Amino acid sequence: xxxxxxxxxxxxxxxxxxxxxxxxxxxxxxxxxxxxxxxxxxxxxxxxxxxxxxxxxxxxxxxxxxxxxxxxxxxxxxxxxxxxxxxxxxxxxxxxxxxxxxxxxxxxxxxxxxxxxxxxxxxxxxxxxxxxxxxxxxxxxxxxxxxxxxxxxxxxxxxxxxxxxxxxxxxxxxxxxxxxxxxxxxxxxxxxxxxxxxxxxxxxxxxxxxxxxxxxxxxxxxxxxxxxxxxxxxxxxxxxxxxxxxxxx
Amino acid sequence: xxxxxxxxxxxxxxxxxxxxxxxxxxxxxxxxxxxxxxxxxxxxxxxxxxxxxxxxxxxxxxxxxxxxxxxxxxxxxxxxxxxxxxxxxxxxxxxxxxxxxxxxxxxxxxxxxxxxxxxxxxxxxxxxxxxxxxxxxxxxxxxxxxxxxxxxxxxxxxxxxxxxxxxxxxxxxxxxxxxxxxxxxxxxxxxxxxxxxxxxxxxxxxxxxxxxxxxxxxxxxxxxxxxxxxxxxxxxxxxxxxxxxxxx
Numbered sequence: 001x002x003x004x005x006x007x008x009x010x011x012x013x014x015x016x017x018x019x020x021x022x023x024x025x026x027x028x029x030x031x032x033x034x035x036x037x038x039x040x041x042x043x044x045x046x047x048x049x050x051x052x053x054x055x056x057x058x059x060x061x062x063x064x065x066x067x068x069x070x071x072x073x074x075x076x077x078x079x080x081x082x083x084x085x086x087x088x089x090x091x092x093x094x095x096x097x098x099x100x101x102x103x104x105x106x107x108x109x110x111x112x113x114x115x116x117x118x119x120x121x122x123x124x125x126x127x128x129x130x131x132x133x134x135x136x137x138x139x140x141x142x143x144x145x146x147x148x149x150x151x152x153x154x155x156x157x158x159x160x161x162x163x164x165x166x167x168x169x170x171x172x173x174x175x176x177x178x179x180x181x182x183x184x185x186x187x188x189x190x191x192x193x194x195x196x197x198x199x200x201x202x203x204x205x206x207x208x209x210x211x212x213x214x215x216x217x218x219x220x221x222x223x224x225x226x227x228x229x230x231x232x233x234x235x236x237x238x239x240x241x242x243x244x245x246x247x248x249x
Numbered sequence: 250x251x252x253x254x255x256x257x258x259x260x261x262x263x264x265x266x267x268x269x270x271x272x273x274x275x276x277x278x279x280x281x282x283x284x285x286x287x288x289x290x291x292x293x294x295x296x297x298x299x300x301x302x303x304x305x306x307x308x309x310x311x312x313x314x315x316x317x318x319x320x321x322x323x324x325x326x327x328x329x330x331x332x333x334x335x336x337x338x339x340x341x342x343x344x345x346x347x348x349x350x351x352x353x354x355x356x357x358x359x360x361x362x363x364x365x366x367x368x369x370x371x372x373x374x375x376x377x378x379x380x381x382x383x384x385x386x387x388x389x390x391x392x393x394x395x396x397x398x399x400x401x402x403x404x405x406x407x408x409x410x411x412x413x414x415x416x417x418x419x420x421x422x423x424x425x426x427x428x429x430x431x432x433x434x435x436x437x438x439x440x441x442x443x444x445x446x447x448x449x450x451x452x453x454x455x456x457x458x459x460x461x462x463x464x465x466x467x468x469x470x471x472x473x474x475x476x477x478x479x480x481x482x483x484x485x486x487x488x489x490x491x492x493x494x495x496x497x
Contacts, residue, residue, distance in 0.1 A: 006339040031361050085251045092259040092483070093266075099433035099482035101440050104471040107459040111281040111467075183349035190351040195444060196459060202354070206445075209357040217357055224354040232349040233342065
């Protein structure tokens with residue numbers, strides 16, 4: 001309880017501080033408008049629906065990237081778990097993957113796919129899919145081999161084996177994979193929109209920045225931060241609830 | 250074949266990727282891709298020009314400063330929170346949330362604060378790198394056996410001595426992993442920072458090449474970045490494993 005209070009203070013105090021600094025013009029309004037004005041601006045934008053199309057576009061692309069990454073990642077992870085040689089071959093790729101600046105490939109995707117939604121979704125997918133594959137592999141590795149043999153002895157079918165042996169062990173890892181995939185998909189899609197595109201929240205922020213339109217830029221940045229933080233924190237919370245329930249059982 | 254792959258996976262992976270690249274080239278054609286050999290030759294030619302080395306030096310300087318800031322600040326944040334249980338509990342969710350934010354959305358703010366040029370790139374690179382270093386350091390402090398900390402306080406070590414001779418050595422391998430990830434993210438952040446509001450550096454080169462649809466430059470710069478990132482990461486990974494497993 002006390003921790004929650006401190007956490008609240010850790011958010012409220014800096015914001016209040018910023019508010020005072022902005023209102024007293026220590027921070028010029030051209031650099032940063034007061035937090036209250038940014039919030040009001042965001043409410044205004046949401047009320048008028050000025051950027052609803054951009055918001056829907058970004059969320060759709062992020063959703064597509066997540067769905068693709070989770071599906072492909074789980075299937076590829078499960079397949080790789082069986083194909084030992086292929087897995088040995090790809091293991092160094094997985095361990096260096098996130099060191100590679102994926103955005104550097106974005107220009108190539110634009111040239112190959114054109115300036116539609118495909119390059120953004122591809123970037124989001126590429127960032128997200130590997131964490132899903134790696135988590136799936138880790139999850140399957142965590143199933144004790146003796147349980148697989150027990151399932152064979154009991155003559156469980158593949159569906160029953162997955163349901164009652166594999167999933168209970170692999171589920172926490174899969175959940176972590178999905179959580180990472182969601183974060184990466186957001187980062188990938190919005191980053192790609194920001195670099196070069198003609199729709200979406202990232203594009204609108206870039207456009208507003210190029211026109212020095214702070215009244216639009218800051219509320220949209222706040223919106224992205226809010227979406228990312230709320231999604232991440234609810235997943236964290238959900239994960240903790242699941243883990244607690246598992247420990248009790 | 251199978252045994253060869255298992256003993257030298259990286260070598261076979263590189264070969265497989267090169268073959269894949271060549272096949273992709275045959276599929277999509279010269280408008281979109283350059284084959285591996287030509288890309289390497291073009292990169293070789295670029296590396297002979299002084300102007301290209303100027304861009305490399307610019308990116309390298311920004312990256313080195315950003316990485317130093319990220320490591321020092323990340324260690325400081327991680328240790329400060331790691332030595333105080335309540336502080337760790339209060340601030341850990343903020344760090345984790347900081348990891349999932351698309352930081353590129355913050356770039357306009359960085360530009361407004363620092364203006365166009367070197368400081369903005371450095372700041373943007375450091376923003377990317379500092380979070381993983383801090384998170385890993387914090388986790389590492391949590392993993393240090395409490396008996397070591399209690400021994401340190403029984404011996405009345407000062408706070409600084411505790412950090413230097415107990416906490417850092419005990420947490421070194423985890424902290425090193427954080428620095429390895431921080432390295433990659435700082436590089437990505439610096440390049441991204443150069444793509445907007447910059448007149449020099451590899452990121453700027455990429456951005457202008459996109460505008461001109463200059464496939465040769467896009468491919469060679471991408472190849473260079475991937476080579477550097479992958480090589481350094483592999484070296485750090487080897488060192489990382491050695492730290493974790495001194496006997497092997």
